[in-house]
Amino acid sequence: MQLNWRAISEAEPGPSWAGLFREYWPAYHRWWVREGAEARPGYLDSRKALRAHMPEMLPLYEQLCELAGGSDHASRFLSFYCPPPYLSGCSQAIWPGEEPVLVRNYDYSAKAFDSLVLRTAWQGRAVMGTSDGLWGLVDGINDAGLAVSLTFGGRRVVGDGFGVPLVLRYVLQTCETAKEAGEVLKRVPTHMSYNVTVVDAQRKYLTALMAPDRATVITNAAVATNHQERVEWASHARFTATVERERFLLQRLTLHVEPEEKFIGAFLRPPLYSSAFDQGFGTLYTAVYRPWQAQMELRWPKAKWQLNLNEFHDDTRVIFTPEAAL
Template identity: 75%
Template sequence: MDFLWRAIDETEPGPKWAALFHEYWPDYHRWWLREGEEPRPPYWESKRALKDHMPELVPLYERLCELAGGGDHAARFLSFWRPPPYLSGCSQAIWPGREPVLVRNYDYSPRAFDRLMLRTGWLGRTVLGTSDGLWGLVDGMNDAGLAVSLTFGGRRIVGEGFGVPLILRYVLQTCETAEEAGRVLARVPTHMSYNVTVLDAKRRFLTALMAPDRPAQITHAAVATNHQKTVEWMSHARMTATVQRERFLLQRLTLHVEPQEKFISAFLRPPLYSTAYSLGFGTLYTAVYRPRLGQMELRWPQASWAFDINDFVEDARAIYTPDHGYRVI
């Protein structure tokens, strides 16, 4: 099927964001209530969690709640505090050349995804990234030359914490270096296990192995797939081929040096490129971040779309995504 992707630019939260929220809210509301209302935390707890862990975002959160209409459910959803559990695939790696790049595949359901590139100037900082939950991000970069990306960490445990897309937003709003980002990722609680890879303008990088039930581990790993130091969920690991993808990337980075373009192109082919759309783990896009240059690119097997954080152009494009046998899992 052809799915519509949009690139939206709005310096301060306003009518464009409000229109997006009201367009997406019915689907997000159903997802947020899929376990019933009782498991979702109340508004007072959600806002307190933001004040405790990401206080810089509170004024922005309040403005977004206002634009969303001020409803209780919308405010609780937008806090990202203890959301319903969700799983994804994904591969990401740092190509460490003269001009290092962060490359990632996002593997998820084609029908449960914003398909939005957002450039914002919120809180005085320009951020460009791939939207999730309408203000969270699954990958992105800021005007300080910091880029971040996430993969699911391959563990079943769900705990007290935030949905990680909001944590990525917080990193890009408040940090300029990999070291600063590592400190944030080590202290902000996440509700599930995720691997977050960071690359900054001085070519420094790290990967944080985050979990709700143990301290985050800050590593110098240049590769992350869908497990942490060991495989803990065997059936998920087999289904997503996380070990095979990790080994494939490590071999390409350590056994021989290859040109940047060849390394990026590998993400558009198996074993990195997934066709498991019927299971909700098909590759929806490949993202290439060049944070020192303020540039990023989305790629698909038959299309590409380039963006510049300093010269962003709003647009919309229909991108073909295989959808055969799709089902909700």
């Protein structure tokens, strides 16, 4: 399977972002209206929710809506408020070496993936991460050395809240420490259940278990897969092997501290690496975040791409991903 990746930097929202929106919008629009536009909240409700829960983001949101053309559908989509439900796989863990390192696999459909790393300096905060929805992020790092990543929480409940990629963007735009991030994750509502792992430059970390129908639980877990405190969606758990992947990672972290490179390499092989691409749960990439170095590294079984927040260069990569188990 071939994926064409891009790394793009634009300090303030401008022509590069507007061009990306024009390119991606037709596919995103089809997804957003698949249940009918009336199934999504209106513009005023969406903007009101942003103002209530993420007020610092409102000027940026309005700027992006204008660049996107200002249409009703585009503006509602960009709010990330109550989007259509979507599922992913994913594994993530914090390697307990001298330098904090966050490692994650992103298991999702290649047909619904941006294949894009964005480096921005919006509102004076430098942020780099893997794009979703053109300003949301599924993982990323900021100039304070705060790194964050998400996994699906393994529950079918859908409620009123935001798509979690925008919540990750909000954390990186406004927080510098894991403690600050935890406070944000406790108060911002999400439309589905997600596990968000955060690590900062002081080696403090947490995993927030977010859900639309109950209070967020802040834990000191260094590992997250696709369930929360217990399995609540048995068929999804079996299909994604969430319990097996969690046990595998916990065993590697608790029995002995192995070298960083060996730990990262485990993400590129089963049981963590998934080849279920035809079912929408293949491993599209492994990301390694090093807060002390402001560094993000993308890995695949036969390729590696290193990006630095402070020395970022626009670039492209053509990645051929194995479609069979390694």
